[in-house]
Amino acid sequence: MDGYPKLAIAFGKKKKPGHETGLFSFPRGLTTPSVHSYRMPATAPIYVIGHKNPDADSICSALAYAAFKELRGETTYIAARCGNSNARIDAILGRFHTPLPLYLPDVCPRVRDVMVTNINSVSTNATCAEALDFIDRHGHRIVPVLDDAGKFVGTVTASQLAHAFLPQIAEPKRMRQVTTDLKSIARTLHALVVHLGAEPARVEELYVRIGAMDISSFWKLSQAEGIPAGQSVIVVGDRRNIQEKSIDLGVRAIVVCGMQPIEESVLDAARARGVSLLMSPYDTATTAWLIRTAGRLSPLIDRKPTTINAEARLSELRKKIATSTAPAYLVLSEDGHLEGILTKSDVLKPVPTRLVLVDHNELTQAVPGADEVTISEIIDHHRLGPMSTAQPILFINEPVGSTCTIVADLFRRHNLKPTRELAGLMMSGLISDTLLLQSPTSTAKDTDILAWLESHADISAKALAELIFSSGSVILAQSAEKVVRSDFKVYDEEGVRFSVSQVEELGFDNFWSHADDLSAALTELRKDEKLAFAAVLVTDINTQNSLMLMKGDADFIRRISYTHIEQDEIFDLPGVVSRKKQLIPYLTSLLKEMSADGDSPSGRVRSISPFRG
Numbered sequence: 034m035d036g037y038p039k040l041a042i043a044f045g046k047k048k049k050p051g052h053e054t055g056l057f058s059f060p061r062g063l064t065t066p067s068v069h070s071y072r073m074p075a076t077a078p079i080y081v082i083g084h085k086n087p088d089a090d091s092i093c094s095a096l097a098y099a100a101f102k103e104l105r106g107e108t109t110y111i112a113a114r115c116g117n118s119n120a121r122i123d124a125i126l127g128r129f130h131t132p133l134p135l136y137l138p139d140v141c142p143r144v145r146d147v148m149v150t151n152i153n154s155v156s157t158n159a160t161c162a163e164a165l166d167f168i169d170r171h172g173h174r175i176v177p178v179l180d181d182a183g184k185f186v187g188t189v190t191a192s193q194l195a196h197a198f199l200p201q202i203a204e205p206k207r208m209r210q211v212t213t214d215l216k217s218i219a220r221t222l223h224a225l226v227v228h229l230g231a232e233p234a235r236v237e238e239l240y241v242r243i244g245a246m247d248i249s250s251f252w253k254l255s256q257a258e259g260i261p262a263g264q265s266v267i268v269v270g271d272r273r274n275i276q277e278k279s280i281d282l283g284v285r286a287i288v289v290c291g292m293q294p295i296e297e298s299v300l301d302a303a304r305a306r307g308v309s310l311l312m313s314p315y316d317t318a319t320t321a322w323l324i325r326t327a328g329r330l331s332p333l334i335d336r337k338p339t340t341i342n343a344e345a346r347l348s349e350l351r352k353k354i355a356t357s358t359a360p361a362y363l364v365l366s367e368d369g370h371l372e373g374i375l376t377k378s379d380v381l382k383p384v385p386t387r388l389v390l391v392d393h394n395e396l397t398q399a400v401p402g403a404d405e406v407t408i409s410e411i412i413d414h415h416r417l418g419p420m421s422t423a424q425p426i427l428f429i430n431e432p433v434g435s436t437c438t439i440v441a442d443l444f445r446r447h448n449l450k451p452t453r454e455l456a457g458l459m460m461s462g463l464i465s466d467t468l469l470l471q472s473p474t475s476t477a478k479d480t481d482i483l484a485w486l487e488s489h490a491d492i493s494a495k496a497l498a499e500l501i502f503s504s505g506s507v508i509l510a511q512s513a514e515k516v517v518r519s520d521f522k523v524y525d526e527e528g529v530r531f532s533v534s535q536v537e538e539l540g541f542d543n544f545w546s547h548a549d550d551l552s553a554a555l556t557e558l559r560k561d562e563k564l565a566f567a568a569v570l571v572t573d574i575n576t577q578n579s580l581m582l583m584k585g586d587a588d589f590i591r592r593i594s595y596t597h598i599e600q601d602e603i604f605d606l607p608g609v610v611s612r613k614k615q616l617i618p619y620l621t622s623l624l625k626e627m628s629a630d631g632d633s634p635s636g637r638v639r640s641i642s643p644f645r646g
């Protein structure tokens with residue numbers, strides 16, 4: 034609008050062109066140009082999450098660490114879980130009136146995480162000029178077009194617009210043709226409307242003609258081309274004779290350039306004949322060009338552009354986008370509304386999802402997609418897995434009995450008093466993981482921390498242990514398929530992928546009555562997860578002994594030195610209660626031994642088992 038001459042007053046007209054006609058009629062009130070740039074939301078949540086198939090320590094330490102962060106004034110931490118609850122977790126959370134953490138089946142980056150949502154658009158009634166201005170202002174190569182109800186109609190790209198305005202020498206008539214309405218022409222020209230004829234909002238086919246010739250030759254060309262006067266828009270300077278002749282002919286409109294004054298008699302004649310009269314602030318050449326850009330965008334709209342779903346995974350989309358020439362993808366909701374735009378550069382942006390891993394540090398045990406997002410902290414008490422990060426992170430790893438022990442120690446060291454519920458939750462994780470300090474993984478620090486927590490809780494450690502360990506048999510409560518997956522961890526040792534699930538029971542009766550079903554479920558699990566072998570460690574909390582059910586590579590199983598109770602399948606493991614401290618090191622040593630014998634698992638197991646990952 035810069036440099037627009039304020040001549041309305043001089044003519045005593047109240048009408049102020051441009052603004053009043055709604056120069057840019059963006060729907061949804063998006064008239065303020067907004068920057069199409071990406072900012073990581075300040076409030077993007079950071080999920081505190083335990084391992085897949087969470088146990089009580091994973092759930093309780095996630096809840097307690099998120100609470101610890103909140104007490105420290107960091108409110109964007111959200112406790113989460115990747116897997117279902119079980120009877121023990123339900124009993125603990127019920128006792129301390131705490132809901133389950135947020136369920137996250139995966140954290141795979143999706144279109145929604147990186148798409149741009151502050152979208153500008155133009156309406157279906159927009160002119161090409163408005164679309165060109167949109168491209169100019171926002172630097173987009175694609176213009177989303179919405180209808181009056183805000184529903185997505187299609188797109189117009191910069192190259193489509195460029196093509197529409199390329200001169201077509203073979204068809205000179207088409208180069209002067211414009212399909213629009215008189216109001217759009219006035220709007221595009223920032224014109225002063227002196228008089229508007231009938232139906233100024235009707236979209237019609239018009240032809241631009243410049244009144245540059247002598248009055249004796251004027252109109253001869255139009256006649257030769259067979260363009261009716263009623264479809265002609267005459268662009269002219271301060272040439273009264275041409276203006277009068279045009280009115281006589283009954284042209285649709287006359288546009289007087291350079292804001293040259295119009296004589297009263299011409300104005301009267303135009304009114305009488307119903308010829309529209311506009312004053313353009315621009316010179317003749319610019320005016321003629323701008324009238325063509327006043328053409329409606331509608332015929333150019335691509336009504337079937339490439340669209341994608343906000344839930345689509347970025348990892349899958351990246352390959353597709355790499356070979357695509359589309360300038361951007363439109364993200365549509367189920368009901369056809371435009372939710373966002375995704376360009377190639379958006380796909381390369383950092384994903385805002387961040388994780389704090391508690392009670393694990395190996396990606397094989399982490400929520401799916403953890404390798405595609407930022408891991409900002411790890412709080413754990415397991416052996417170090419082959420994990421690396423792009424940035425330095427806070428990594429607390431202590432060889433204590435539970436992750437809850439470490440989190441409780443953080444409360445204590447920062448002089449933060451846990452609520453009764455939080456103290457109870459942390460006691461639960463500690464008691465559950467250490468079998469009330471009886472497990473070989475338990476340390477003096479666990480004893481110390483448990484006593485400290487007890488002083489803040491409304492239940493004794495002993496009473497809580499009873500509640501936890503009598504919370505119901507996992508084997509009785511669930512199907513065999515679920516039992517083998519309920520506390521299931523995958524390991525990769527000596528190039529061999531295997532799993533060990535653990536079930537804690539009061540006695541082995543429930544195990545023996547379901548041994549056949551569990552055996553079948555374990556065979557399925559091994560197949561599904563492509564494992565060299567799969568084991569279930571069934572621990573009797575009363576006697577602190579375990580049984581191990583194993584399915585898999587026969588040569589490996591033959592090396593197990595524990596007593597077979599059932600041929601090549603069930604072993605007696607007296608005194609073994611810890612998966613990580615006792616069983617995993619033992620199984621790993623067998624794999625190493627096998628490898629040293631030249632019976633290399635990387636060769637043998639791989640060749641024998643079709644299920645190797």
Ligand SMILES: [Mn+2]
Pocket residue numbers: 090091392414434435436466
């Ligand atoms: Mn743990």
